Amino acid sequence: MELSPKLLKLSRLETGILHIMLARPEALNALNTELMDELQQVLLQAKEEPSVKAILLTGEGKAFCAGADIKQLAKLNGQTGLHFSRKGQNIFRALEQLGKPSLAAINGYALGGGCELAMAATLRIASTTAAFGQPEVKLGVIPGFGGTQRLSRLIGKGRALDLCLSGRVITAAEAYTWGLVSEVVETHDLLMRAKQILNTLTALPPRALQSMMTVIDQGYDLSLHDALELEAAHFGLCCATHDKEEGVKAFLEKRVAEFCGE
Numbered sequence: 001m002e003l004s005p006k007l008l009k010l011s012r013l014e015t016g017i018l019h020i021m022l023a024r025p026e027a028l029n030a031l032n033t034e035l036m037d038e039l040q041q042v043l044l045q046a047k048e049e050p051s052v053k054a055i056l057l058t059g060e061g062k063a064f065c066a067g068a069d070i071k072q073l074a075k076l077n078g079q080t081g082l083h084f085s086r087k088g089q090n091i092f093r094a095l096e097q098l099g100k101p102s103l104a105a106i107n108g109y110a111l112g113g114g115c116e117l118a119m120a121a122t123l124r125i126a127s128t129t130a131a132f133g134q135p136e137v138k139l140g141v142i143p144g145f146g147g148t149q150r151l152s153r154l155i156g157k158g159r160a161l162d163l164c165l166s167g168r169v170i171t172a173a174e175a176y177t178w179g180l181v182s183e184v185v186e187t188h189d190l191l192m193r194a195k196q197i198l199n200t201l202t203a204l205p206p207r208a209l210q211s212m213m214t215v216i217d218q219g220y221d222l223s224l225h226d227a228l229e230l231e232a233a234h235f236g237l238c239c240a241t242h243d244k245e246e247g248v249k250a251f252l253e254k255r256v257a258e259f260c261g262e
């Protein structure tokens with residue numbers, strides 16, 4: 001990866017994991033245009049680069065991300081607000097549709113756009129000290145980077161309305177109970193656990209993972225009939241891969257499969 005962003009720290013971990021750390025700790029990693037542009041570039045490159053198999057997202061310091069930059073929000077009017085929202089939505093959608101699994105390891109505040117960024121990742125785990133919320137209402141706006149939609153899809157309409165309307169902050173334990181994160185671990189274990197999960201995924205056949213993410217993402221908004229058609233089409237695609245042949249053969253021969261990604 002040749003990019004050298006200023007507000008993100010990039011590192012390559014074992015087994016093709018690209019670690020993207022939001023690195024604006026003095027502003028609790030708030031999302032300004034510069035940071036969002038950098039994230040967009042990095043994601044674009046990660047999508048194209050075959051050696052990148054998965055993305056790990058973290059925040060430097062005590063927050064994962066405290067949301068959109070409020071200093072920048074202060075300057076938005078009706079027109080620029082619309083563009084700002086679309087910009088964030090497009091970048092987060094690119095993460096969601098990357099075709100490679102991503103995991104947000106949430107170490108502290110994930111508020112507003114920070115919670116929205118985490119929700120665009122494929123998976124989310126949190127440390128016991130993490131806190132989640134959509135406090136935009138207190139600023140006179142609504143979540144604008146996909147929060148109203150992804151939150152209700154993830155935790156249900158009632159709880160999404162509760163969080164968005166009240167602007168209140170919930171603990172990691174509540175976020176787990178509500179299905180917003182899939183695991184809560186001690187702070188010192190967070191990174192290790194995140195890598196463990198991603199390492200498990202990068203050892204699996206990437207085409208099957210990609211099909212799975214596509215079908216679950218796109219199928220959600222289709223009729224059951226059309227979603228099942230989509231599932232069948234991708235099942236067929238997977239059946240035509242070398243990795244399916246190898247996975248089934250390895251099972252029958254009682255050995256560990258060696259997937260090649262084809």
Ligand code: CAA
Nearest residue numbers: 026027028030066067068069070111112113135143144145
């Ligand atoms: N934008 C810009 N700066 C931010 C920020 C944000 N979202 N959140 C925190 N900061 C800055 C603070 O201004 C402060 O900077 P200074 O030291 O220069 O004053 C620094 O980060 C540290 O923050 P605090 O001193 O406030 O830290 P704290 O521990 O006392 O409080 C907090 C932490 C509860 C997260 C508090 O910072 C907070 O409430 N932040 C705002 C959260 C928020 O409202 N997010 C929604 C943003 S709008 C949005 O995201 C819209 C959208 O969906 C697109």
